[in-house]
Amino acid sequence: MKTTPKQRQNRLLFPVHIDTIGRNEYNRSMAGYFDTLGRWVLTRIGSFFDFCAYNILVLKSLFRKRHGSLESGFMVLFKQVFFTGVQALPVIALVALALGAIAIVQSLTQLPRFGGETFVGEILITVIVRELGPILTGFIVIGRSGTAITTEIGNMVVQHEIEALEAMGIDPIRYIVLPRVFGVTASLVALNIYFDIFALVGGFLVSKMVLVTSLSVFLREIVSSMVIADVIVSLLKGFIFGILISSICTFRGFSVRISSTEVPQMTSKAVVGSITALFIADGIITFIYYF
C-alpha cells in the first residue's frame, strides 16, 4: 500500500519494540525520550528551513518581472505605514519620554558617587540612541503591528481569502507581504528617530528640573557625546528589526492552516520569534560595532 508523506513523517524515529512494550512504557524509556527530543529538534529545524524558503519566495517575488499594477499594493502600504508608523506615535512618545527621564535620573543619582558626572551625555546616547531606543521601538511594533499582521493573515487563510487572491491571479506575496515588509521597516526606522528625539527631550526636562540646565548646554553635551556611528547603528538596527519583525509575523500568519484556533497560537509564536530574533540581531550588530 502506498504511504503518504504524512504517514512517513509520523513513523517513529526509533522503531524499537513498541508493539511489545506498549506506547506508555515506550514514552518513558530512553528511546522514547530520544524520540521526543529528536522530533522536537527536527520540528525546529524544519520550521527554520520553512522560514528560509518563505524568505526566498518573498525575495523572488520582489525581483520577479512585475506582475499586476502597483496601485493596490500601495494602498496596503499606506494603510500599514499609517497603522504602524503614525498611530504608534503617542505610545512611542510616552515610553521615550519616560525612558529619557529615568535614564537621566539614574545617571544623576548614581554617577556622582563615582565622579562620573561628565559622562551623563554619553550614557544617554549609548543607552537610548544606540541600545534601548531601537529595541524598545521594536517591542512596541511587535506588540501593536506584528500581532495584528499575524492575526490578519491567519484569519485570511482560515476564511479562504488567500486562496481567493490566488484564484484571482493576485500574488499574495506582492499584495500582502511586500507592502507590509516595506511599511513596517520604513515605520520602524522613522519611529526609531522619533523615539530618540523624545527620549532626549525627556532627559532634558529632568535635567532642567534637577540641574537647571539650559537647552543649549544640554544640546552641546549631547552633540559632543554623539558620533555619526551612533546614528548609523541606531538606524541600521531599526531597518534590520523592521525586516525581521515583518517577515517573521507574515510567515507565522501564513503558517495557519485550517482552524481559527491556530491563529492565537501562531500570533504567540510570532511574538516570541520576533523578540528572540531582535535580541540575536541586536547582539550581533553590537558585537560587530565594538569589535
Add this chain to the structure above:
Amino acid sequence: MEDHIIELRDVSISFGDDVVLDSISMHIPSGKLVAITGPSGCGKSTLLKIAAGLMPPDTGSVLINGVDIFNVSRNTLYEMRKNFAFVFQDGALISNLTLYNNLALPLRYHYRLQDNDIERRVLAILKDFGLKNERGLMPAQLSIGQRKLASFARGLIIEPKLIFVDEPVSGIDAITLNKMVDKILPLRDDTGVTVIMVSHNLDFIKSSADYIALIHNNKLFAYGTRDDILKSNDPILQGILSIIVDEQAMIAEEVLEILTGSPF
C-alpha cells in the same frame, strides 16, 4: 471531436492517512456546464480546487488549454488566472475591503483602468446583482446569500472564460437561489463560458448541467452527459444519486428544525 478546456490526468490526493481522491481522470469540454456531485465528504470541492490549480495533487497533472498548470512559473499561472474565476462556497471576500473595493480589486490589480472606468464597471455589475446599495458595506455586514452573490459578481467582473463554482445554491434562500441560477445559465448559453460547479442540489443539476461527474468512494464513479447519468439503469449509480437526495433532504430538515424551534 469536442474541444476540451481542462484535462485531469490520474489525479490523487490524501490528507494525512485519508485518501481523498484516487486516480481521477476526466476531460472538461469547453462552453459546457459540468456539475461535480457526490455524497458529502467525497472530495468534490477538493477536486474543484485541484482543477483550478489552487491545490496541488499528490500525483497526476491538470492541463488547462493544454498547459500543465502545476508545471509552469507563478507568473504564467497568475496570467492564466486572469481568465478564470473561482466562486467560493462561503464567498471568501477580502474582509478588510468594502464590497465595492472587493469587486474593484481584480480590475485595479490586472488592468490599468481609470478610476471612473472601474467605478462604472463595478456599479454596473453590483446593480445587475441587486447589491448596489450594499457597496459601502464590509463583507461581515452582508448575509450569506449576498456574500455568495458578491463573490460571483467579483468573478464575473473580469469577464472570465472559465468559472469554477463551489456549491452555488446551497444554504441560500429561494430568491437568492433564483438570482444565482439566472446568472449561471446565461453564462453558458449566451457567452459560451465554461462552468464547472460542485453541487449537492440534484434538482438544480438536472435542470442545468450538460455533463455530470459523480464522485463516490474517492473515485470518479461515473462521468457523462446529463442523460447518460440520470437515465442510467445502473442500480449502484441510482443508489448514489438517492443518497445525495437523502442528504439534501436531511439538511433541509435540520434547517427547518432550527428555524421552527429548538429541540430542547
